[in-house]
Amino acid sequence: MADGTRFDGRAAIVTGAASGIGRATAMRLAADGAKVACLDMADAVEETVALITEAGGTAVAAKVDVRSGDSVRAAVDAAESAHGPTAILCNVAGVLRFAHTHEMEVAEWDLLLDVNLKGPFLMCRAVIPSMLAEGGGVITNVASSAGMFGQAFMVHYCASKGGVVLLTKSLAWEYLKRNIRVNAISPGGVETAMTGSVSFPEGIDFGLIAKTMAVDNKMMKPTEPAALIAYLSSDEAAAINGAVIPIDHAITA
Ligand SMILES: NC(=O)c1ccc[n+]([C@@H]2O[C@H](COP(=O)([O-])OP(=O)(O)OC[C@H]3O[C@@H](n4cnc5c(N)ncnc54)[C@H](O)[C@@H]3O)[C@@H](O)[C@H]2O)c1
Numbered sequence: 001m002a003d004g005t006r007f008d009g010r011a012a013i014v015t016g017a018a019s020g021i022g023r024a025t026a027m028r029l030a031a032d033g034a035k036v037a038c039l040d041m042a043d044a045v046e047e048t049v050a051l052i053t054e055a056g057g058t059a060v061a062a063k064v065d066v067r068s069g070d071s072v073r074a075a076v077d078a079a080e081s082a083h084g085p086t087a088i089l090c091n092v093a094g095v096l097r098f099a100h101t102h103e104m105e106v107a108e109w110d111l112l113l114d115v116n117l118k119g120p121f122l123m124c125r126a127v128i129p130s131m132l133a134e135g136g137g138v139i140t141n142v143a144s145s146a147g148m149f150g151q152a153f154m155v156h157y158c159a160s161k162g163g164v165v166l167l168t169k170s171l172a173w174e175y176l177k178r179n180i181r182v183n184a185i186s187p188g189g190v191e192t193a194m195t196g197s198v199s200f201p202e203g204i205d206f207g208l209i210a211k212t213m214a215v216d217n218k219m220m221k222p223t224e225p226a227a228l229i230a231y232l233s234s235d236e237a238a239a240i241n242g243a244v245i246p247i248d249h250a251i252t253a
Helices: 020-031 045-054 069-083 106-134 155-174 206-212 223-233
Strands: 011-015 035-040 058-063 088-091 137-142 180-187 244-247
Touching (some): 011 020, 011 069, 020 088, 045 058, 088 106, 088 223, 106 155, 137 155, 155 180, 223 244
Parallel strands (some): 011 035, 011 088, 035 058, 137 180
16 A cells, blocks of 8 residues: 655655566655656656646656666766655666577677666665665565576576576675665566566477466556655565565575
8 A cells, every 4th residue: 555654755766667667666755755766668657757747746757778888877867866866776677588599699788788687786876876875775676586597598588687687686785884775686487578478489489488477477656666665675674685575476486
């Protein structure tokens, strides 16, 4: 249930905010009282801001390509000049592809590693100085159940999300004494543009990816991982640090 006083005007940045989990997270943080900077490379990020504003929340949009340090710096500067130093960062932007590894273009490997793993690193690098200056902050990264076990036909996605898991744990240790908490969530299937538009290469054995599907093919709404991200971003989760929390209908149980 949204609580308009939970974040009490704290400044939050959400990447991937044009769609799916990122949009739901931006909307939930705003409904819980944060001032939200919605970052994405897609124009639809403006729609997220409109949805938040219409609901009485505070939000700005900034275009970003999370693969680029310069673009990230400019977007974080825009967010902080609108709302002040960042207290909450949610790294949600991501891309998913399936491929046979022996046929994979290097460009496709680079795309997934750059968006899914380098992106969170660049965002953390840009935002942590403000958090240190303000005495703390909280970062939540979106990993995946595909970062918790090996999976056929998505070696680049699994490697990137496994990287997010250890990026998260390493940052939690590094900033433990400086009051920056860093956690990740690890979702199973979520109904978003990403899962709605997935395409598979010819000749894959679907039996080999069956373990990524929840029993009865259960999927969740983007509001469900968004609620978990909002909880982790809140003071109620003060003792949760360096955690990677599954939200996956027991896929990884
Ligand atoms: N949907 C699922 O089942 C699922 C499961 C586990 C993890 N995830 C992860 O959740 C996150 C959100 O996924 P989603 O399902 O909401 O997908 P989505 O496709 O709905 O949203 C992803 C957003 O990321 C943005 N984006 C992509 N590349 C970008 C870049 N270079 N710079 C800035 N923005 C960029 C897109 O424009 C898009 O708005 C991703 O990290 C994804 O890997 C999704």
